[in-house]
Amino acid sequence: MTEWLPTLITKTPGEGSDLAVKLSRVAVKLTQPDAETRDRLRPVYAENADSLIAASQVVATHFATVAAANDYWRAAR
Amino acid sequence: MTEWLPTLITKTPGEGSDLAVKLSRVAVKLTQPDAETRDRLRPVYAENADSLIAASQVVATHFATVAAANDYWRAAR
Amino acid sequence: MTEWLPTLITKTPGEGSDLAVKLSRVAVKLTQPDAETRDRLRPVYAENADSLIAASQVVATHFATVAAANDYWRAAR
Amino acid sequence: MTEWLPTLITKTPGEGSDLAVKLSRVAVKLTQPDAETRDRLRPVYAENADSLIAASQVVATHFATVAAANDYWRAAR
Amino acid sequence: MTEWLPTLITKTPGEGSDLAVKLSRVAVKLTQPDAETRDRLRPVYAENADSLIAASQVVATHFATVAAANDYWRAAR
């Protein structure tokens, strides 16, 4: 499970946002390793407003980490 | 999905707040890509007090990131 | 919407706390722009213990940002 | 409302913890200014396990801010 | 209540984790000072999956603070 994420460095904030989503999905995967169960649960939260907000809170937390790792892409300005 | 966010730098804290809202909406979009479903869910949480608070927590988390990226707009003082 | 917040700098931690509350309200306003709906929802969460705690969590998150912006008001000691 | 908090500096981590609790209460007070309503709500969350945990999450967030303000009391070691 | 926590410095990350748990319990204690009530509530959340997760979120927040205080125990490597 350790080869999937060689670096937190991305070219742009947009790519950093994609990585934050990926990190969020991995955390779910590590808690519920069964793909079938995850597939069953996905529509449950993707169509529930409060679950969507909670999921985007996890993404926001990971985005903060990725942004810090990239020194907020200041050099790319 | 990576071209939409070239920088986290904004001129003022107010613009930073707008960007934090934009980042929050993108995180929802990445979790629920279907625009029709999102349109259906929006009134659900926009008219529910607890959902609104939860949504503003996500915004607060992104604002912290954007503020750090801009060194808290200290130079703009 | 960008002129309302020219700076995150305040004189004291107490004023910083006021600003954190203001930031929290703005985040709600950006999610639910309709003033009438917000007025209708306010008593719902202001008289519910769990909603109040959730709202104060948002304030705490913004206060952390404002405190960092002000270098924790150490110079004002 | 701005004179009540002249500094975030405390002598020990223990006093910092007390300040974090004070900051949490102020945030609630700013959201629900009516003392009578707050008095009515207090037993509701103080005797509910999940509310207590949520309240202590707010305290933890403020404690992080106060700890950073005090440079984690390293000099006091 | 201020003598119980003279320092945030610990020897190892493991001891830091213990301290984070202690900080979480203190926050609950400060919100609900009555020991009997706390004893009554403990089994409620210790046997509820969502409460346990919420409690471990508080611990995670405190662990972040303790880890920063100890400069992430890098010197102990």
Place this chain on the structure above:
Amino acid sequence: MTEWLPTLITKTPGEGSDLAVKLSRVAVKLTQPDAETRDRLRPVYAENADSLIAASQVVATHFATVAAANDYWRAAR
């Protein structure tokens, strides 16, 4: 309980993610020390969408700490 975590340093972000999951489980263990109860609760949250999201929020918080400890694995680039 203090020997299990000698360091927060990992080789890659992927290993850091594994460590974040481990830290999350330890926090649950410290709150509910009875292994049998934990085993009983695990399927409850692992098959509930909202619980899974909440659990991954705890992991995200720990990942932020581990990432900072490793200076975001920038040297490993």
